[in-house]
Amino acid sequence: MDYFNYSRRKSSVVNIGNIPLGGENPIRIQSMGNVSTMDTDAAVRQAIRMIEAGAEYVRFTAQGEREARNLGEIRRALNMEGYTTPLVADIHFNPKAADVAAEEVEKVRINPGNYVDKVKTFSHLEYTDEEYAAELQKIRDRFVPFLDICKKHKTAIRIGVNHGSLSDRIMSRYGDTPEGMVASCMEFLRICREENFPDVVISIKASNTVVMVKTVRLLVRTMEKEGMSFPLHLGVTEAGDGEDGRIKSAVGIGALLSDGIGDTIRVSLSEDPEAEIPVARKLVDYILERENHVPIMASLAPGYDPVTADRRISRVVEGIGGGFPPVVISDRSNGDFEFDYSFLPDYLYIGKEDPDNLPDNFCLLVDAHFWKERPNAFPYFIASEAEELESCQAPLKFIRITNNDLNDRLLEILKKDKTVVVVLSTHNQNGVGSERAAMHKLLSAGCDVPVILHRDYQETDVEALQLKSAADFGTLLLDGFGDGVMLHNEGTVALVTDRCMFGILQAARVRISKTxxxxxxxxxxxxxxxxxxxxxxxxxxxxxxxxxxxxxxxxxxxxxxxxxxxxxxxxxxxxxxxxxxxxxxxxxxxxxxxxxxxxxxxxxxxxxxxx
Incomplete structure (x- = not known):
């Protein structure tokens, strides 16, 4: 992985029916049915709706052997209507159902947390090394016959680890941690390698985006150390519906896609399955716009590790930075002053507007040459005005810069002036890489200035704005960067961007503003x-x-x-x-x-x- 320059991780190819995954293949889109697997007609109709919406894999649950066997009926009915899109069986608790499904469909998902291990009880059990090894042997004894069936029928598998269903055995040794999730996955992957079974896809999912992203990054690193390159399925479990579901999914999935990680995705919305497909497609297409961008010359700051990174330590300037929750700055330079008081921004950027025209109960950012000294108004400089910062006596000053502006002289000014807050913007095709580069320049220089992350879009489609901004801001926030966010969009009213900013901060677990x-x-x-x-x-x-x-x-x-x-x-x-x-x-x-x-x-x- 190149932390600053976008390129897809090189994964192995997995054959899943007529649609291979990984390698040089496109990032695949998938969804999951929500009708009874025993209702063949309803399942077929729903599968067709998903396929026609763009699903490249369609998954159904199979609670038992009866449901697993009926997946074959669904497969045959789809074939009769001319649909050959691979079907995936989703199995929990029942390895016999997995055996049956492997004979009927192109791929079977099993959950390491409940494939052989006992049903989770949240009990803290102590295992000796011998007892732990005996449990691993139980897994091998049950898992290898399943792999043999898959080999015979050319069936792929997904090792699908869920944060919410780690076994008591794993919990007893690793706790509820990324290390535990990775350990649970690696137990099965090692068996697959030993048994020369290559058609394996992996997923590591959680409803907590911080846990999900750190765990997947740790898994990739662990696999690399052991010479594995299995493809990855990405998703945020229990993401929800509507705006929240889209933003939360884009924060988690988008952060990993930005790293080049991910070969197939599912956006898990509490909506009709076919509604997930266009959302996933928009997110993937947006990330792929970064391909072949002009290279960004940058290097990681000493000691920084994206797997273990906590929030960057910044100095406090008038309640911004330090341990304070990230602030929200709303761009109101177009004269739009309508508010939703459930999502009231901390600061308003008003551009050239005279601050005397606005009430004192708002904190205002005013373009530096139009700024007037008032308790609630603060000057907003641009990079070319950096030398003017020192002569300005305001207790709080903002300066908007890009990575290219961040030279030695500007770093010297930012380190010296303790009243300045940076608004970090970008015009780069790979904006995430550019803003990452700037943050690592600050880290390497020992410059602890607070940083507001800024992005500018021109979206009339609110869903596209939610997905793009959540992927961009979310990646940086999950990296541990950002003392605030500032989002400008030409195509929507400010109320929409305000809600979006608060939603992104909540999805990244850095500021809670709603249920x-x-x-x-x-x-x-x-x-x-x-x-x-x-x-x-x-x-x-x-x-x-x-x-x-x-x-x-x-x-x-x-x-x-x-x-x-x-x-x-x-x-x-x-x-x-x-x-x-x-x-x-x-x-x-x-x-x-x-x-x-x-x-x-x-x-x-x-x-x-x-x-």
């Missing part, structure tokens, strides 16, 4: 109407700023994936809901029609409700 919903995308295991339920829960709880609520279709990833949620709503049976406080199930088998009201009551009883 966070960890909701699964639904599949054939889902035991209730997920989309309607999410809407009802959001309507009842959207005002509970900072609260995390998990909304899970079934028990597979439920308690684990929402382990850091404050409350959980999990399908327990047809029309039955279990409610969780943290990891603990506190109310069982509540009728679905009463469950949202009972969730609200539970939140109130625990003192987390506010009006």
């Amino acid at each position: 966070e919903y960890i909701s699964c995308p639904s599949c054939g295991r889902t035991l209730y109407d997920l989309q309607t339920t999410i809407a009802r829960i959001k309507e009842a709880t959207f005002h509970l700023k900072g609260l995390k609520i998990g909304i899970m279709g079934c028990i597979v990833n439920g308690p684990g994936e929402m382990a850091d949620a404050d409350y959980g709503y999990v399908g327990a049976g047809r029309g039955q809901i279990n409610l969780y406080k943290g990891k603990k199930c506190v109310l069982k088998n509540i009728p679905e029609e009463d469950a949202v009201e009972r969730l609200v009551q539970l939140i109130k009883e625990n003192g987390d409700w506010s009006n």
Whole structure:
């Protein structure tokens, strides 16, 4: 990986039906059905909708052998209608179902956390080295016969690790960590290599974008050390729906695609499966615009490691930098002063506007030559005006620069003047690489000036703006960079960009400004109407700023994936809901029609409700 210059990671090729993955093949787009796998006609119709929307692989759950066998019926029905897109079986808890599915479809996904290991109990168990080795032998004894079936039928597999379903065995030795997720994956990959089975795809997923990105980067490094180059499937689990689902997915997936990592992606939205496809396509196409860009000459700062990087330490200037949450600067230079007071920016950039025309309750950034000394107005310089910084006596000053502006003289000025905040912008085809280069210049020079990340777009399509800005800002934020964000877009009103900025900061886990919903995308295991339920829960709880609520279709990833949620709503049976406080199930088998009201009551009883 070249940290500053975009190029795709060189992965091995995996043969999946008639659509190979990895190597020089395009980044593939996929989705997953949410109808019953036993309803052949509904599954076929849904698969066709996904394929016609652009899905290159279509996945269905197979809870048992019966469902796995019926995937063959779905395969044959699709073939009869002229559709040969590979089918993928999604298996949890049931290795026998995996064996059957390997005879019927082109690819089988298994979860190392529950393929052989016992059902997760969150129990802390102590394993001696001998006991741990014995458990690994159990995995080998069960996994190798499955690989033999796959070899016979030319079936590919995906080793799909989920943060929410690490086994108690892995948890006991590694804890709930990136190292644990990588260890869980590598146990299976080593067996695949020993058995000379190359058609393996890997995924490492989490609902926490920080965990997901660091873990995938660690996995790639670990594989490289062991001479492996298996292709990677990317996705953020339980990303949610609407704006939040798109932004959260783009932050996590976009950060890895920016590194050149990723051979296939799924944007997991709590919406109809075919709605995921165009979102994924837009995200991939945007990242690929960086191909063949003018090389960026830069080097990593000594001691920096993208796998372990924490937030860069910057000095504090009037509440910006240090340990303060990143600020939001809204570009209002076009005279748009409409606000959503749920997402009120910290600063407004007003350009040449006279600050006397605006009330004192806003903090204002004013172009330096139009600035007037007022308690709530601060001058905004550009790089060519850097020499004027010293003569300006404002307690807080901003200067907009690019990586190319950051020469030795400017570094000297920024190190010396303790009242300056940098607004880092870019016009580079690979803006992420350019802004990374600037941040590493600052690190290498020991310059601790606070940095606001700035990007400029011209998007009339709000979804495209959400995806592009989330991928760009999210990558830098997950690298540990950025004391604030400033987003300008010619094609939308400022309210849209403000919401987008707050959403990106929340998705990157650096500033919480609203309720966070960890909701699964639904599949054939889902035991209730997920989309309607999410809407009802959001309507009842959207005002509970900072609260995390998990909304899970079934028990597979439920308690684990929402382990850091404050409350959980999990399908327990047809029309039955279990409610969780943290990891603990506190109310069982509540009728679905009463469950949202009972969730609200539970939140109130625990003192987390506010009006």
